[in-house]
Amino acid sequence: MLQISKRFRVVVQLLLCIYCTFSHAKQKITIASGNFAPYFSEQGISGEGYFDLVLLKVLSEHGYKKLDLIPLNNDAIKRYFVSKTADIAINYTALPPVNSYPSKYRVKFLNRVILPAQHWTKKVESLHDLNNLTIGSFIGASDLFGNEYRKLTQLESVKYIEIGNQQALNKQLHKNKIDVRVGDYLVFYWHTAHLTALDPNDYIYLDLLDYQGSFILFHDKDLRDKFDQGLKLLIRSGELKAITTNWLQQYKLPILIEQPLFSLEKPHQKEK
Known part of the structure; x- marks a missing residue:
């Protein structure tokens, strides 16, 4: 009887594993994502x-194959997630x-204060120096870069x-x-270099922002x-480093980047 009981438990465990794998393969995951290249x-x-x-690589390796990625702007990402139209929101x-359940990782863009390389812009050393200017x-x-920026x-x-x-x-x-222009260095660099006749090196990129990254939510x-x-x-x-290098080469972007594009953060809310 003991031997039969052990065999029965083994069979049940195998069936549960098969069921979980099958369920993940069948489950459709909707992802509210950003809508701007190259990210x-x-x-x-x-x-x-x-x-x-x-994101797709990590989820597919866990058996999730039906992944519906919806490119959206920031406002729409929030609406899709809050209304539960999306299972995941990135950015x-x-x-x-x-x-909601935030990932312990955040997406970390290379957000910079971007200005044309002119005589007056070389004197900019802080956000205070941007007074009396037109900023986009x-x-x-305005809610992402800290109190001084706000x-x-x-x-x-x-x-x-x-x-x-x-x-x-x-x-x-x-x-x-x-x-x-306040925003990501690589987005501006890529757009300027490949979609205009301008040179991205004719601009300066200042790291003046209090930026902690944006959330990946589930x-x-x-x-x-x-x-x-x-x-x-x-x-x-x-492997992530190799993926990053290949991606930068694909878009013909500067390869040497010190800042990782994912940052490790503690969750900001208590989980039940």
């Missing part, structure tokens, strides 16, 4: 977005909603705009309609834990 898929642009590439720039950034930026955007002496389309925002600086804790474990393995094995 995300963008309409009319060939090439794989970096964060999309990593969530607001504070995580209650009962992406939607949600106060700057609210000054009457500063004209501040936020634009949902990254390419349109870059064009504002290219055409001198704004004095300062509605399901188990799915979040699987993603965190999978990304941890990619980092430890060196």
Whole structure:
């Protein structure tokens, strides 16, 4: 009887494993993601977005094959996740909603203060030096870069705009309609180098922002834990570094980047 009982337990465990694998393979995961190259898929642009590439790789290696990636701007990412239209949100720039499960990793763009390399811009050493200028950034930026930046955007002496389309925002600086473009270095570099006749080296990129990264959020804790474990393995094995290098080469971007594009953070809310 004892031997039969042990065999029965083994069979049950095997069946459970098969069921879990089958369930993951059948389960559809909807992902609210960014919509600007080179970090995300963008309409009319060939090439794989970096964060999309990593997220899909980690989930597919856990058996999730039906993955629906929806490119969205920052406002739409929030709406899709809060309404539970999406199971996962990547590049969530607001504070995580209650009962969501943030990854312990954040996406960490190379956000910089970008200005044309002119005589007056070489004197800019702090955010305070941007007073009396016209500043443009992406939607949600005023809540992402700390109190000093938020106060700057609210000054009457500063004209501040936020634009949902990254390419349109870059064009504002290219055409001198704004004095300062606040946002990611690689997005601006790639767009300037490959979609215009301008030289990205004719601009300066200042690291003046209090930036902690944006969230990767999940509605399901188990799915979040699987993603965190999978990304941890990619980092430890060196595979993520290889993926990053290949991606930079694909888009003909500067290879030497000291700042990792994922940062390890502690969750900001208590989990139940």
